[in-house]
Amino acid sequence: MTRPRAQALKLAGLITEQGGEAVLFPLLEISPVADHGPLRSAITRIESYSLAIFISPNAAAFSLPHILARQAWPRGLRPVAIGQSTVMSLASYGLGDTLAPVARFDSEAVLELPELQRAAIAGRRILILRGNGGRELLADQLRERGAEVDCVSCYQRSAPSDAASLVALWRYGWLDALTISSSEGLRNLVDLLDESSRACLRSTPVFVPHQRIADLAKELDLQRVVLSGPGDAGIIAALCAYDWLQ
Incomplete structure (x- = not known):
């Protein structure tokens, strides 16, 4: 969950209700x-x-x-x-x-x-x-x-100062997907990562609620971009429908 913390809580609750584990890592600090x-x-x-x-x-x-x-x-x-x-x-x-x-x-x-x-x-x-x-x-x-x-x-x-906690999740295989709700947040994330972590990002499913973000993700060579419907409802529906075994 990469929205500002206060805005992420509702979707985090929906993810928990569906049996997932929501990890907050705001890419924009307000x-x-x-x-x-x-x-x-x-x-x-x-x-x-x-x-x-x-x-x-x-x-x-x-x-x-x-x-x-x-x-x-x-x-x-x-x-x-x-x-x-x-x-x-x-x-x-x-x-x-x-x-x-x-x-x-x-x-x-x-x-x-x-x-x-x-x-x-x-x-x-x-x-x-x-x-x-x-x-x-x-x-x-x-x-x-x-x-x-x-x-x-x-x-x-403003962007966070580092992505150490996110990189640690990738390192231990504990991160299955990212939700990214703004182009600015996606750019902030890429800027925070070194090349090995960017490789992890490219292979991680990334759920985005807008075509503009999806286009940027593809420009950045992300390989598993999922365009959801708008808002929390659209994102949770896309998460639930995703084939996690692919």
């Missing part, structure tokens, strides 16, 4: 940003936004306490979530009527929502709450559609 100035600035003008897009559950967890400590969520500001985990995170803070895709959970799917087409957003202000770095596709496309977009980093992602 922490608050050092400078909250941009977020504070956005909060002062939050009434001016029509939509607030939360890129992940972490975006909700690291922004909403600051926003709600200052004021109630504005009635005219509609939340938008990339995926259902983020929808649930927003609901835990009392936010409802959230826009979210239902089939795929990525920026491309959000951009397909009718409420984010040019006719609906031209001339409107949109706030994107996210981590440091990441793709600019969402912001760029919304600007092309005529929206005024502010991007605010409210948390930061």
Whole structure:
């Protein structure tokens, strides 16, 4: 399990229920940003936004306490979530009527929502709450559609310092598969490994919930890449259906 620890617990529980053993090895460590100035600035003008897009559950967890400590969520500001985990995170803070895709959970799917087409957003202000770095596709496309977009980093992602515990599992033959939920996490893993450990990675079944991650895995010469359905349900279904004797 390579998601940030807090996000991995539900899937870890599902794996345990099915008789597997879930080992947590987060490839992205999540922490608050050092400078909250941009977020504070956005909060002062939050009434001016029509939509607030939360890129992940972490975006909700690291922004909403600051926003709600200052004021109630504005009635005219509609939340938008990339995926259902983020929808649930927003609901835990009392936010409802959230826009979210239902089939795929990525920026491309959000951009397909009718409420984010040019006719609906031209001339409107949109706030994107996210981590440091990441793709600019969402912001760029919304600007092309005529929206005024502010991007605010409210948390930061960093790679672990070493992969010693993971390498030890490979060495003793105790690791049967990896689940990887982001391209950034996969790159972090490859960067942490020496050549002999990369050889172990190439021969280990790797379960990924998005075609973009699968494409990167194949570019990195991983030999046993399994593209699952989205979310925890998709990953656990793929794990249960996999032929472990192959």
